[in-house]
Amino acid sequence: MYGINDWNVCMSNSCNSILAEVGSIRKAVLISACGISCICTLLDAAPHFNYRESLLGVVIRNIGSPDDVIRKLCCSTIKSLFTNEGKHDGEATVEAVQLIADHVKAHNCQLHPDSVEVFLSLSFDEDLWRAARNDEKHKPQSKKSKKKTLGARQLGNDKKRSRQELLTKTREEVAADYKAVAFTPDVMERRGMQTEALSAVFETYFRILKHTMQSSASRSEANSSLSTGASEPHPLLAPCLKGLGKFSHLIDMDFMGDLINYLKKLASGGSDSENTSKCLTVAERLCCCIVAFKVMKSNLDALNVDLQDFFVQLYNIILEYRPGRDQGEVLAEALKIMLCEDRQHDMQKAAAFVKRLATFSLCSGSAESMAASVTLKHLLLKNVKCRNLLENDAGGGSVSGSVAKYHPHASDPNLSGALASVLWELNLLTQHYHPAVSSMASSISSMNTAHNQVYLSTISPQQAFTDFSLERPESFKPPSDIKKSNNKRKRGSDPSVSAVIEPSADTTSIDEDDVRKKLSAHFMILRDIKENQRLRAELDDTTSSIQLYEEYNQQKKKAKKPKMKKIKSLLTVK
Template sequence: MSRVPAAKRRRLTPPDSDASLSPLPSQSRPGVGDFYSRASKWSLEQDYEQRPRKLSKKGKENSKLPIKTPEGWIEQALVPAPDAADTDSFLDSETDNQDDQASVEEQVVQKPRIPAKQQVLEAKEELARLAGLINEDPEEHAGLLRALAKVASSPNTTVKKLALATQLAVYKDIIPGYRIRPLSDTDPTLKLSKEVRKLRDFEQALVGGYQAYVQELAKYAKGSKIGSTPEFASLATVAISCACNLLTSVPHFNFRGDVLKVLVDKLSSKKPDEDFTKCREALETLFRNDEDGNASLDAVAMLTKMMKAKGYRVDESVLNTFLHLRLLSEFGLKGSHTSIDAPSHDATTNGKKPKEKREFRSKKTRKIMKERKVIEKEFQEADATVSHEERDRMQSETLKLVFVTYFRILKARMPPLMGAVLEGLAKYAHLINQDFFGDLLEALKDLINDAELSENPADDGEGEGQDDEAEEVARNATRESLLCVITAFALLQGQDVAKSASALSLDLNFFITHLYRTLYPVSLNPDVERSARSLHLPDPHAASNAARSKVNIQTTIVLLLRSLTATLLPPQRPAAVPAPRLAAFTKTLLTASLHLPEKSCTALVGLMNNVTKTHAAKIASLWHTEERKGDGVFDPLRGDVEGSNPFAATVWEGELLRRHFSPAVREGVRGLERNVGVER
């Protein structure tokens, strides 16, 4: 192995003191020494401090003025301008500008619009899914009621209609058979089990969703006014149909007043349409099916308030809804527009049992019975059972409101509503208090006098004649007078015989005389068998096409038969009818039957059969002239019934009626003659 030589070491000797001061070879040139001598005196820090430099953008002064708002002054933010120094090159800055423009364009471009048909299909699927989940387990999916309401807020009208109809079906299925009471202040703090807490949460969610749904129906139903767009009108039709369905299906549930308001607002319109008819039929169904009377009371109260606010300028069909109230067949007390008679208690004193029938109970027993009554009352409320006392109270308040409306219209003399009011009074006559009979009969007499004046107007001028003609078109005076007669007799028929004879002392000769004078004009009326529901073409020569029978459903001949039955065959005292009255009516009715149509003639001959069966001995002399005494001439046009001298006439109309073209009329006349003893 060869030996590596050792590395050479350089000898470093410190320079001499004199050598350090000696100039270097490079410094031997002239001027270099002066440069270094001056550089040693420079202040580099001071020069750096005085050097100009670029300030940052953050310190730039904001030249924009503040803005004043209701909350105070707001400083405007300074928008930094793009700096060319921040970009590396011209190409980079151009690329950045293009990216910024692309991002702005992406923000401006809207989402692709879905076609209306596709929106409807998606809404149907979503509504079906939500409705299926809710019906499957309402308590578990109560929160989906808000999702249904959210679908109904779609701008698409078709989707709104589908959502409203879906909500209707869902609420009809999940609404319980009781009314949910609002929570009190102490209810949220009570300790409840898991099941009870779940049920309470479901009930509160149901009430909240149902309230929002009813409010939406009320908002959309306002679009049915005249002049609205077809979209709003169609949506209003769906909303009104849903409200009517709710009222007839779940009238016991919460917010019934809001649903009734939707229907009553529609019934306040002057021109009836299909929606108007739906609302009226829904109220009639409610009145017929209401068992406790609470819903009927609310509806009648709202209707009477609406009619009073409009000055009773409403359609008469609205007033005829009162004829469908259930209290007509159930209520047994008497009343007027001010009060209802208290029920009589048999074998009781002030509603308490006599002393001999009271049982002795200890203090402990009375306490137990009191607790049991409280528990039974709670059970009845839970089972939705109604006591007779509560139902009578509701029906009495309803009857009072109905009478108030009828009597106010009678006082105001509203021609379009007089027939409907008289029909209602005739229906409710058995429920009217006896103390009110005198005033009511006087009002009926005034109505009959007004009807006679409207039929025979005075020739005071051309302008007045036109007004009378217009009023005659608007009302049917003959039907109204017949209704007055029916009402007057119905007042007595609904009362006790003893009280009617002794205490009332009412004279009905005025109504009997008017009925007798009406027989001939009614028999010559071509519309005697026509009602408000009859299919009949309007008269082209009439002053107005509004000349139609719109008083009530019954025909004129039916009203006449009811009046004659009450006059000639009173159920209380049939033997009290005098013979001259029976003879005058028999002769006039047989004459009138010659001019009546087939059905009316058959009905009138049937009535005369019943009269001859009951009063054959009093009127048989009309067929047997040798069995009567008297002289003179029969005057059928005389106003006084007994003074017309009916026994001076002979029933020659029987010979013509025996040859009538109708077999029913011929058979009826044969039976009539057999009753009075005529042999053929």
């Protein structure tokens, strides 16, 4: 026994010294990577190890390491702890989440995004709350409450009373013994651990949002006179918004109003946060709008918040979007959640978004144009009066509503007066180089203002963006489900519209050799043009130098003539 105890003590001391050495290593990258790999393997295989806190401390300190290998290894270990809670009954999850929250606080939210993105691997069992409530309902009464109920009922039989007390005592002892040997943790303990983990997660998220607001405001005030573009990015904001969108249904109602106000200040372009919004990218501002709508959708019955500011911000961001610089997937998701979900929009606001999306489709790529066209069609399907924009004459009077003239530069969609305009952009979109965009524009143009028409939207903005992106080789092969939804209208349609749609089938059969020859000839012409420009520039330089030399000779001759006259005059005097 003494030998075993001594061996255990020596083993624990050795492990502790090894952990201290590995944690202190900074310069030896290979040794550090090897040691951290061993620690991650040990923590993943045996999370019930005696020095689990030390192991977690080393892993969390390197979760934002600049070394990609070490960072990915630590992140995968933490994710494994979050997903395999059966090994440690959720205790390691709570410790890891709290350590990550302290780590983010210590580094002032300046870490790699993977440091917070590991929270997305967490899973919270909502059935525990229901089970806890059921246990409270069916919980056996205590002795004091039992005596009160028995005294109220005035049970006169002492033997019956003692027998019932004995039965309840026996049941409590059996339940305690079963709980001691059971492998699954108690429902109340499990609920307590999940509450601690969830509070630490949301504490981290709110700290990131607050830090983003403060840092953006300070930088915008300092650099307002220098530039108006986006400043340095906020590394933890994107994973923070993703986590808020995923766990929005678990947020306490007491903090819901503060969260909406934070998102509104980060996303809106009002007077209170004008400088703040300029310090964020287009994708980050769109993510704020998306999270706000997800929160409202998850807590629709409990919240009564006006989302008009987020619609105003989306209306302005659409024109600020730049293909290649910003993320098109985020824009497509925002269009789907904010405009294409089953939500009734105001007629003036819907018409404003229809006009803005049509304008946006003209100056964007094929994927963005297709996503905007799908959203535009969806808005026209749900708002029958907005189909007056398809007429040739501009609307007015009762059609235009309170604003009788269209203001394209208005920041508020309700004040733009889009009902007084015409969708002339569709005529240009029918000549789009992408056959899917041209066919979609033709199908939208074929809609009329009848109230009894039924149309079916078969594609979402996100699906349209991914299917018709130029990065995919089959992007010029549109699927067959994009058709005209009204057969009667298709029969009597204008032959010019069908002429636009029919050539789309021929675009798929292209001779590669012919294209290669044409491209080579085109670039040869460009090369000759550049060579001609270079030679012309050299000729201009040569001619200018010759002219300068001739002017110099002329000035030199003019300077010699008065000298010669002076010499001749002197000779004649002598």
